[in-house]
Amino acid sequence: AAVRARTTSGLDAFALVAVDADRADQVQAAAAAQGLHVVPGSGQKAAGADAQSQQGWVNLVALIVILGYIAIAVINTLVMATGERSREFALLQLIGSSRRQVRAMMRTEAVMVAVISTAFGVIVAIPPLIGMSIGISGRLVPELPVLAVLGLVGAMGALALATLWVATLGAMRTRPIEEIGSRQ
Known part of the structure; x- marks a missing residue:
């Protein structure tokens, strides 16, 4: 408690102490009496790696929350925008495009949207993550954790692709000749 009060954040996971060999047992006993876990210098690297791993997971949780909000906004926008394009899809089919070609066009658009929105989401997440990391x-x-971030980015991309696929199928439900004559 006395050492923690003298740190900048109060969250330090470990402290390095150098003592003479003849006083090592005495210092270890005093530290253990305060509830501290004493590790020789050779074990310090493992303790530091554990603290860094915990920091990485805290940052990952913040990234998931931020990207989650962005994902909800992107999904809502994609569904609404794709649903409003049903007459456009009908017109494309009436002038000779097959349903398969329209779906291929939408897949290309979905990939572009996924890449752009993922890049935007990561860029928007950087300032809060830096602030948390400094704090x-x-x-x-x-x-x-690199693999977790890559998995998260992949999940966001898959979510965008699936959203556009489902929205496109919904927008192409009606026969083109009926859809083109409808009023919106």
Whole structure:
């Protein structure tokens, strides 16, 4: 408690202490009496890696929340925009495009939207992650588990593709000749 009160954030996971060999047992006993876990210098690297791993998971949770909000906004926008294009799809079919060609066009659009929105989501998430990283660990660059971030980005891309696929199928439900004559 006395050491933690003298740290900048109060969240430090470990402290390095150098002592003379003849006082090592005495210092270890005093630290253990305060409820501290004493590890020799060779074990410090493992303790530091564990603290960095925890920081990475905290940053990942923040990234998931931010990207989740962006995903909801993107999905709503995609569904509404695709639904409003049903007459456009009908016109394309009436002038000779097959349903397959219209779906292929929408897949291409979906890939473009997924790439752009994922890039935007990551860019928007960077400032809050930097702020959290500075506040929690004092480092400018947040530590994130790379595989988890790649999985998250892949999930966002798959979500955009699935959303556009379902919305396109819904918009193409009606026969083209009936859809083109409808009023919106």
